[in-house]
Amino acid sequence: MKKYCFGVDIGGTTIKLGLFDREGTILEKWEIPTRTQDGGAYILKDTAAALLAKLEEKKISREEVAGAGIGAPGPVDADGVIYGAVNLGWGVFNLQKELEALCGLPVRAGNDANVAALGEMWKGGGQGFHSLVLVTLGTGIGGGIIVNGGILSGATGAGGEIGHIHIQDGEEESCGCGNHGCLEQYASATGIVRLAKRILEQSEEASILRQGELSAKAVFDAVKEKDAAAIRVAEAFGEYLGKGLAAIAAVVNPEAFVIGGGVSKAGEILLTFVEKNYKKYVFHGSRAAQFKLATLGNDAGICGAAKLVFE
Amino acid sequence: MKKYCFGVDIGGTTIKLGLFDREGTILEKWEIPTRTQDGGAYILKDTAAALLAKLEEKKISREEVAGAGIGAPGPVDADGVIYGAVNLGWGVFNLQKELEALCGLPVRAGNDANVAALGEMWKGGGQGFHSLVLVTLGTGIGGGIIVNGGILSGATGAGGEIGHIHIQDGEEESCGCGNHGCLEQYASATGIVRLAKRILEQSEEASILRQGELSAKAVFDAVKEKDAAAIRVAEAFGEYLGKGLAAIAAVVNPEAFVIGGGVSKAGEILLTFVEKNYKKYVFHGSRAAQFKLATLGNDAGICGAAKLVFE
DSSP, X not given: OOOEEEEEEEOSSEEEEEEEETTOOEEEEEEEEOOOHHHHTTHHHHHHHHHHHHHHHHTOOGGXXXXXXXXXXXXXOTTSEEEEEGGGTEEEEEHHHHHHHHXXXXXXXXXXXXXXXXXXXXXXXTTTOSSEEEEEESSSEEEEEEETTEEOOOTTSOTTOGGGSBOXXXXXXXXXXXXXXXXXXXXXXXXHHHHHHHHHHTOXXXXXXXXXXXXXXXXXXXXXXXXXXXXXXXXXXXXXXHHHHHHHHHHHOOSEEEEESGGGGGOHHHHHXXXXXXXXXXXXXGTTOEEEEOOOGGGHHHHHHHHHTTO | OOOXXXXXXXXXXXXXEEEEETTOOEEEEEEEEOOOHHHHTTHHHHHHHHHHHHHHHHTOOGGGEEEEEEEESSOBOTTSEEEEEGGGTEEEEEHHHHHHHHHSSOEEEEEHHHXXXXXXXXXXXXXXXXXXXXXXXXXXXXXXXXXXXXXXXXXXXXTTOXXXXXXXXXXXXXXXXXXXXXXXXXHSHHHHHXXXXXHHHTOOOOOGGGSSOOOHHHHHHHHHTTOHHHHHHHHHHHHHHHHHHHHHHHHHOOSEEEEESGGGGGOHHHHHHHXXXXXXXXXXXXXXXEEEEOOOGGGHHHHHHHHHTTO
């Protein structure tokens, strides 16, 4: 019986690593820097060295380890092929096989947002569900879709790219992806700031938001103070996100949406704006979907990666 | 070795049945009327009787039959539970188990649109793909989503309800589902007629469409004659559908879209309007999805139902 597994979450700045037992308890977690130079050539070598050093340190033999799961910031297909990761300098290659060769453990790979969704289902806000959508509201919007307990990675690893659903016609500013009017232009942390600026420019009305730096946090803090302009920003945010999630539900009909990322620190109040608008737009067959907050924070990635090993 | 299987497609007027071999060849197909009286109480009994009569007629023993697949016009979950079918008078029950008890064969059940997608993948326009979206443009818009070769039925059987993606704000007319601005209000056969009426009302411009009855067929026939107003209707249709399919691609990233239903009889010219607009809105990771026409017509349902047995 294999007692342990590893979860690895490759980010643009740090690589997060975790040693887990089969039940998903984090026995130890640590980080190493991501060396992106030379086309990211050192990243997997550093990762493998870190895993093997941990086994050495803990006196665990390879035979006791079921494997290592790895999440990476790019499209990854079901065979473990990554189709490039700009942040890391990576091109297209089989991430799974390469790390396996370096560490001598069975490896399973996935896209970081998809893997985080698996983590939240296993140990976080999505516990008890078998089909869910993790919506990560950070600088952009990441998505991870779980169907029947498994990741929906898509034909070329671009499943769950929900931040790039076209949600607004006539947008003049362009999204990071090159399109105009993507969901993440309105409902991510930066999108909320954009909405707030637009709403504040429309009037001279007094608002807490006119003091200090505009941020998604500032908006939801002001909502809690019943600031009228902030409430309008939150409504606009909820309208965009609710409409986007309703479109997703018309496609995959999940049991639940789990909302994570920095913006979700606003808490339950954020869900009220999203859920109300979701119900306005959703097809009745998906009306019962539940809304939950993610609970794992930065551990979702390593946790879901560890779960990949047991898929 | 089981040599045969049955495929059954329950419609509001007729029940289509087919006897297949394992390779998916239709050995025989026939229809019986759908008796919707008494809450649809006779539908499964009639179906079972028709199947057993066919075995008798062809001197095939039950042991030679792998099973019967059945598609029905309502949400069906992965366990074969149907959550009501208004056209048939049905409430919620386990369709799979009930038909099994009646005919003594293993039964697999699915939603008709999802099952048709499986049929098109097995024997129709989607051959060679393992993940695809069947878009059925009829009176409404049906959708069937195949991921890794299997149907994505959704948590409550409402997966693939793509006709009810919200695509237009400010629509005053309501969709059959009760919402406003659903994709099927613009890109179904009736939606195209609505678009055509609106465009013809905007000017006095001469158009073939002002003669005879307006229909989706009339629009695409006029497009082939280079009728300017008809081309604007087709552009508007393509814009709505392309945008909707781009949203679907951001969620499931399929290899292909297969377009079927009455409207698809317009042929390849229809695909050009859809694909061009799809590329305008889609996230680059899903840009390579292919566009194909469905080829099975009314046989998609029985064919996909037969395939369910071998899933």
